[in-house]
Amino acid sequence: MNVFDVIGPVMIGPSSSHTAGAVRIGNMAGALLPGEPVRAVIGLHGSFAKTGRGHGTDRALAAGIMGMLPSNSDIPRSLEIAKERGLDITFEEIELDGAHPNTALIQLWNRQGDTVTVQGASVGGGEILINSIDGMGVEITGNQPTLLVLHRDVPGVIAGVTNYLAMNGVNIGGFKLSRRKKGDTALMTLELDELPDESVTNGIRCFPQISRCVLIAPLQ
Numbered sequence: 216m217n218v219f220d221v222i223g224p225v226m227i228g229p230s231s232s233h234t235a236g237a238v239r240i241g242n243m244a245g246a247l248l249p250g251e252p253v254r255a256v257i258g259l260h261g262s263f264a265k266t267g268r269g270h271g272t273d274r275a276l277a278a279g280i281m282g283m284l285p286s287n288s289d290i291p292r293s294l295e296i297a298k299e300r301g302l303d304i305t306f307e308e309i310e311l312d313g314a315h316p317n318t319a320l321i322q323l324w325n326r327q328g329d330t331v332t333v334q335g336a337s338v339g340g341g342e343i344l345i346n347s348i349d350g351m352g353v354e355i356t357g358n359q360p361t362l363l364v365l366h367r368d369v370p371g372v373i374a375g376v377t378n379y380l381a382m383n384g385v386n387i388g389g390f391k392l393s394r395r396k397k398g399d400t401a402l403m404t405l406e407l408d409e410l411p412d413e414s415v416t417n418g419i420r421c422f423p424q425i426s427r428c429v430l431i432a433p434l435q
Contacts, residue, residue, distance in 0.1 A: 234275045236317065236337025237263070238290065239434045241279020243345050243357055244321040244333040246431050252302055254324040255280055258309035261316030263337075273306055276319055280304075284435050285341065315344070343434075351393035351402045357434035359388060360407040364419065365427040368394050368401040372424045376403060379419060385411045400426075 245252065255277070263272050271291065278293035281302065289296060297304055311318055315336035322332045334347035345355040348363070355361055362380075366372045373392065380387060389406035410432060420428045 234271050234290075235285040235341035236339075236343050237267075237272045237275035237319065238279040238283065238285045238287075239341065239343045239357060240319050240333070240335040240337060240345070241276040241321065242282065242284075242434050243279075243335060243343070243355070243431065244323055244331065245280040245282055247331045247333060247348065247363070247429055248323045248325055249329050250325040250327065251300075252280055252323045253326050255302065255304045256322045257304065257306050258311075258320035259306060260309050260311045260314050260318040260320070263317050263319055264308040272319075276321065277302075277304055280321070280323065348393075348402060351395065353393055353402065353404050354391055355404060355406075355431075357431065360410040360433060361431040362403075362405040362407060362411075362416070362419075363427075363429045363431065364403040364405070364425055366401055366403065366422070367424040367426075368398050369424055372401075372422070373403065375422060376405075376419055376425075380405070380407075380411070380415070383411065383415045383418075385409065385415060 257276055259267050267273060274290055274293045277297050278287060278290040281293065281297065283290060283293065309320060315338060317337040318334065320334045322330060324330045332349050333345060335343050335345040338344050343357060345353055347353065364376055377387060386408040387405050388408050391404040392401060394401035416428055416430045419425060
């Protein structure tokens, strides 16, 4: 087993950007899909496409989707593990206008037919930036607890969620709203100062205009 000690994340692999960062992008995509993924289509852009295979980017993304951390010694054989788990993975080279050179576009499906599409970049030192979820622009680093709330774009929903968090003692450190068009589906991204109790996110899921609420713990 080749283990490289680097200044930055504890990781398996030769490159923090192509390996550790790729694992974290996969972690984020996997966390956003309900249940276990059974199919993945992964587009590799820029340097990920040109040199990613040699740096183990394909194995790192697969490992992350399955929930492995950058320090997991099973990353080198993640593609074999995916087959054992019944996860079908397809890689393709793509071109994305204006995207960071180390960018992956991941589309996942579960057995029930639910799907999620995540675009993210590995920006150096194991750090990532998720900039699109299901075609809606976001700015998620995964360094803080992050609450993603998919909802109808109608008056009162944002106020309801933020007030509910305040009532439960949860402070918001960052907020972004993304929407395809006025009155359609919108996505709230809330970076929190602390990880809230599960009862808080369960309460938000009960709001009538909210279709999905996902809490992402800080990525490691």
